Amino acid sequence: MKRLFLAFLFTGSLATVAVAQSAQYTEAMTKQTSDLDSSSTFTQEALQQKANTFERIADAEKSQWLPYYYAAYMQVMQAFTLKDKSQIDPLADKAESNLDKAEALSPKNSEIACIRSLVATARLTVDPMTRGMKFGPEAAAQLEQAKSLNPENPRIYMLEGQSLLFTPEQWGGSKSKAKTTLELALEKFAAFKPESSIAPHWGETYTRKLLEQSQK
Amino acid sequence: MSNISRYLCLFIFTPLFSLAQNKISGKVTDSKKHPLPGVNIALKGSYDGATTAADGSFSFPTTATGDQLLSASLTGYQTLELKINTAAGEQLNIVLKSAVNALRVVTISAGSFEASDDKKGTVLKPLDIVTTAGAGADIANAIKTLPGAQQTNDREGLFVRGGTGYETQTLIDGMLVRNPFYSSLPDIPGRGRFSPFLFKGTTFSSGGYSAQYGQGLSSALILESIDLPERSSSTVGVSVIGVNAGLDNLSKDKKTSYGIEADYTNLAPYFNIIKPKNAPNLGPEIIGTSVNFRRKTSRTGMLKFYGYGNWTKMGFNSNSLEYPGYTESFKLHNNNVYTNLTYRENIGRDWHLYIGASFSSNTDNIDADTLQKNPGPSLIKVQSNLSQSRVMFYKNLGRFSVLRFGGEYQYAEERSAFNRNKANFTDNYTAAFAEGDIYFTPSFVGRVGGRAEYSSVLGEMNFAPRVSLAYKVNNFSQFSVAYGDYYQKPEPQYIRFDRNLGYMKATHYILSYQRVATDYTFRTEVFYKKYADLVKTVPTYNNNGSGYAQGVELFWRDRKTFKNVDYWISYSYLDTKRDYLNYPFRVQPDFAANHTASIVYKHFLPKLSTNLGLTYSFATGRPYYNPNQPTDKFMSDRTMTYNSVGVSASYLTNIRKAFTIFVLSVSNVLGNKQVFGYHYSSDGLRRDEVVPNVPRFIYLGMFMNFGIDRRQDVINNL
Numbered sequence: 033m034k035r036l037f038l039a040f041l042f043t044g045s046l047a048t049v050a051v052a053q054s055a056q057y058t059e060a061m062t063k064q065t066s067d068l069d070s071s072s073t074f075t076q077e078a079l080q081q082k083a084n085t086f087e088r089i090a091d092a093e094k095s096q097w098l099p100y101y102y103a104a105y106m107q108v109m110q111a112f113t114l115k116d117k118s119q120i121d122p123l124a125d126k127a128e129s130n131l132d133k134a135e136a137l138s139p140k141n142s143e144i145a146c147i148r149s150l151v152a153t154a155r156l157t158v159d160p161m162t163r164g165m166k167f168g169p170e171a172a173a174q175l176e177q178a179k180s181l182n183p184e185n186p187r188i189y190m191l192e193g194q195s196l197l198f199t200p201e202q203w204g205g206s207k208s209k210a211k212t213t214l215e216l217a218l219e220k221f222a223a224f225k226p227e228s229s230i231a232p233h234w235g236e237t238y239t240r241k242l243l244e245q246s247q248k
Numbered sequence: 249m250s251n252i253s254r255y256l257c258l259f260i261f262t263p264l265f266s267l268a269q270n271k272i273s274g275k276v277t278d279s280k281k282h283p284l285p286g287v288n289i290a291l292k293g294s295y296d297g298a299t300t301a302a303d304g305s306f307s308f309p310t311t312a313t314g315d316q317l318l319s320a321s322l323t324g325y326q327t328l329e330l331k332i333n334t335a336a337g338e339q340l341n342i343v344l345k346s347a348v349n350a351l352r353v354v355t356i357s358a359g360s361f362e363a364s365d366d367k368k369g370t371v372l373k374p375l376d377i378v379t380t381a382g383a384g385a386d387i388a389n390a391i392k393t394l395p396g397a398q399q400t401n402d403r404e405g406l407f408v409r410g411g412t413g414y415e416t417q418t419l420i421d422g423m424l425v426r427n428p429f430y431s432s433l434p435d436i437p438g439r440g441r442f443s444p445f446l447f448k449g450t451t452f453s454s455g456g457y458s459a460q461y462g463q464g465l466s467s468a469l470i471l472e473s474i475d476l477p478e479r480s481s482s483t484v485g486v487s488v489i490g491v492n493a494g495l496d497n498l499s500k501d502k503k504t505s506y507g508i509e510a511d512y513t514n515l516a517p518y519f520n521i522i523k524p525k526n527a528p529n530l531g532p533e534i535i536g537t538s539v540n541f542r543r544k545t546s547r548t549g550m551l552k553f554y555g556y557g558n559w560t561k562m563g564f565n566s567n568s569l570e571y572p573g574y575t576e577s578f579k580l581h582n583n584n585v586y587t588n589l590t591y592r593e594n595i596g597r598d599w600h601l602y603i604g605a606s607f608s609s610n611t612d613n614i615d616a617d618t619l620q621k622n623p624g625p626s627l628i629k630v631q632s633n634l635s636q637s638r639v640m641f642y643k644n645l646g647r648f649s650v651l652r653f654g655g656e657y658q659y660a661e662e663r664s665a666f667n668r669n670k671a672n673f674t675d676n677y678t679a680a681f682a683e684g685d686i687y688f689t690p691s692f693v694g695r696v697g698g699r700a701e702y703s704s705v706l707g708e709m710n711f712a713p714r715v716s717l718a719y720k721v722n723n724f725s726q727f728s729v730a731y732g733d734y735y736q737k738p739e740p741q742y743i744r745f746d747r748n749l750g751y752m753k754a755t756h757y758i759l760s761y762q763r764v765a766t767d768y769t770f771r772t773e774v775f776y777k778k779y780a781d782l783v784k785t786v787p788t789y790n791n792n793g794s795g796y797a798q799g800v801e802l803f804w805r806d807r808k809t810f811k812n813v814d815y816w817i818s819y820s821y822l823d824t825k826r827d828y829l830n831y832p833f834r835v836q837p838d839f840a841a842n843h844t845a846s847i848v849y850k851h852f853l854p855k856l857s858t859n860l861g862l863t864y865s866f867a868t869g870r871p872y873y874n875p876n877q878p879t880d881k882f883m884s885d886r887t888m889t890y891n892s893v894g895v896s897a898s899y900l901t902n903i904r905k906a907f908t909i910f911v912l913s914v915s916n917v918l919g920n921k922q923v924f925g926y927h928y929s930s931d932g933l934r935r936d937e938v939v940p941n942v943p944r945f946i947y948l949g950m951f952m953n954f955g956i957d958r959r960q961d962v963i964n965n966l
């Protein structure tokens with residue numbers, strides 16, 4: 033009886049620890065993901081801080097794909113803000129290694145494919161003339177992959193719309209096509225139910241901004 | 249979050265808050281005491297940590313107690329872990345060492361210009377070769393804008409640092425290419441036979457190159473073909489001088505690809521409108537075709553086949569210098585085939601294997617005649633066949649060092665006939681080489697190697713030692729030195745008539761400095777080259793020739809200062825004299841200019857999606873032989889200085905689903921007069937200037953590529 037009681041106590045306390053840790057995790061992640069649509073996040077320093085924080089959470093948890101995913105997202109966005117283009121590849125390498133870890137924990141994930149598309153675009157910007165041939169199609173292929181994994185993911189259409197908007201017309205860009213795609217993205221955002229409060233849900237505000245630009 | 253977990257949160261955390269929190273703070277610097285911002289400071293196993301500020305400082309509270317592992321990490325630096333006691337409250341001073349990555353490791357650079365997409369910090373990209381104005385997408389023409397190469401536009405080949413065109417060897421995937429240029433007529437240079445788009449890497453060595461290669465006294469042009477294409481595609485091109493079409497197919501598993509290409513060039517219609525100095529009497533027409541097959545045989549294995557065939561016919565009439573009033577006719581038929589098969593594989597334990605085989609055959613049929621005058625036409629037939637096989641093993645030693653060794657065998661058949669007189673010979677050439685790249689530290693490397701060769705027709709063996717050292721001062725700058733002996737067989741036209749000839753020899757000494765940053769490159773080299781045993785044709789054929797070349801070269805490239813502009817400037821000073829062929833004593837040879845300079849300017853207009861290019865080349869006058877001068881003034885006359893401005897514009901667009909480029913290029917747009925030398929009649933009374941057959945060439949073309957995704961390019965405004 034005593035043994036049984038001890039066993040109960042033991043499993044009970046274990047369970048408490050497990051739930052507690054996931055609570056700490058959820059709280060930290062909620063805090064970190066709550067302002068991902070705010071423009072104050074998108075400065076060089078803020079992005080680096082967030083990337084570092086997500087990496088710390090990822091390293092402490094090791095079994096969650098989300099912190100790796102968000103760290104990669106912050107790193108690739110940081111790559112876009114860099115003035116010194118020689119720093120882009122090392123950051124893209126870092127983002128990709130985080131995405132590899134995320135993908136090992138959550139294979140065939142449409143959200144991860146979206147970030148991979150962004151990484152390819154970041155690499156392209158280092159030297160568009162010579163890298164366009166390689167990374168342009170790769171960025172597009174990753175979005176296609178994302179679509180095949182989950183066509184309801186609104187971020188695919190946001191990124192597609194963004195690329196249509198910023199690509200010169202002779203290269204296949206088009207403001208009117210961008211507008212249609214971004215409107216589709218907003219529809220998908222409206223219908224989208226994130227799996228949890230900390231699952232990817234960013235992008236709607238940015239999509240509206242892009243849509244404004246496409247209507248100019 | 250569910251209510252339960254919220255409750256649990258409260259339950260679990262409340263007692264912790266009552267515990268005393270420890271504060272951990274400190275500062276991170278690099279080894280030179282510069283503060284490092286953005287460093288991720290983490291307490292292992294917890295979320296606690298911080299990112300360092302601009303002054304490298306950090307501070308964060310933690311609930312962890314006792315001994316903990318703290319890590320500090322930043323891109324480009326080695327992650328540091330250290331044990332700390334959270335209660336100690338001391339100010340931590342953390343120093344991060346920079347990580348050794350490929351970018352920071354020194355590479356052997358003396359004498360070589362590399363164009364590559366794969367490797368970082370290279371001076372040129374393959375695309376730079378294609379987009380150099382005035383080069384007409386010809387690899388050798390683009391290379392002529394780099395220091396070391398002469399503006400010898402009256403004959404084919406790369407004339408490097410006082411060497412002749414014969415002294416430069418062209419290699420594709422390690423295999424020698426005989427006749428890399430189209431056979432052509434006297435005074436008209438032939439273009440390169442292969443497209444620059446086939447290569448992912450181009451290395452132009454103006455001296456001091458590796459023991460892997462031999463039989464080039466001056467220079468090596470080392471081309472590395474692309475592995476698998478990014479995707480299947482097909483191309484069609486139309487221009488004022490011809491048409492071409494090609495197909496590249498990549499298998500679904502992305503492991504196998506094949507490509508086929510065919511082109512037809514006919515200059516006759518162009519010459520009907522723009523009259524050349526000498527009117528064509530045959531063609532000029534070229535039919536070309538090439539095939540390639542590539543297969544990734546395993547994760548590390550690669551099999552490549554590349555082959556091409558070209559059929560040329562061309563001929564021109566010119567006024568006879570020897571017999572005024574008569575016409576000289578010159579006609580050429582050329583057949584050329586080249587095939588190249590290579591295989592690379594990692595055979596385990598850091599050992600790698602490379603095997604290659606190639607075969608080439610070149611036939612020139614020349615018909616030269618003074619029309620309506622005896623004797624009848626001279627018929628010259630020159631055929632050369634070369635089979636080559638090569639094997640190399642290499643092993644990685646430690647992180648960066650490499651050991652290579654291997655051997656090579658060539659069987660050459662050289663046939664020639666002048667009317668009925670034949671002079672044929674064959675040569676069995678064998679070579680062995682060994683070379684080690686030894687990294688004393690990541691920033692200090694030495695390459696030591698040697699090459700031994702035996703040629704049966706010369707009946708002679710040679711041994712050529714080669715040494716280079718390179719030291720990287722910081723992330724951007726490095727110094728290199730190189731020394732080496734180089735041997736080469738005399739040209740076939742001399743061996744044909746005298747089998748007692750031996751190798752010609754050159755010894756190189758090079759000192760180089762370069763500074764390569766993302767957006768600019770500066771390079772300078774000084775060199776001294778000593779020639780020995782050059783072939784002389786008087787009084788009889790012998791190896792008593794000699795000479796030297798020395799000079800200074802500068803290169804500056806800048807992609808940053810002006811928006812959307814990329815330009816480079818190169819300058820070469822060359823002091824060279826040689827005693828060879830029929831020269832009475834050492835003089836500056838007729839292919840060498842003292843000062844050579846080029847400016848290459850490229851401007852991209854994103855709104856018009858147009859690339860504009862301009863290339864200006866300059867060279868001081870070259871010596872020429874004037875028979876009216878006394879012997880002690882041999883080669884003392886100089887031609888006028890050489891000036892050439894080439895422009896090009898390419899407009900990139902999409903036509904339906906095809907990625908399309910329109911190209912307009914004009915050579916010598918200002919119409920500068922260019923004289924490369926003079927021909928004299930045998931009595932020395934009349935002379936003719938050697939000038940380009942068309943002073944200005946206008947090229948208009950359109951190239952379409954199907955199968956490339958539309959969103960591919962220029963998503964760079966993000």
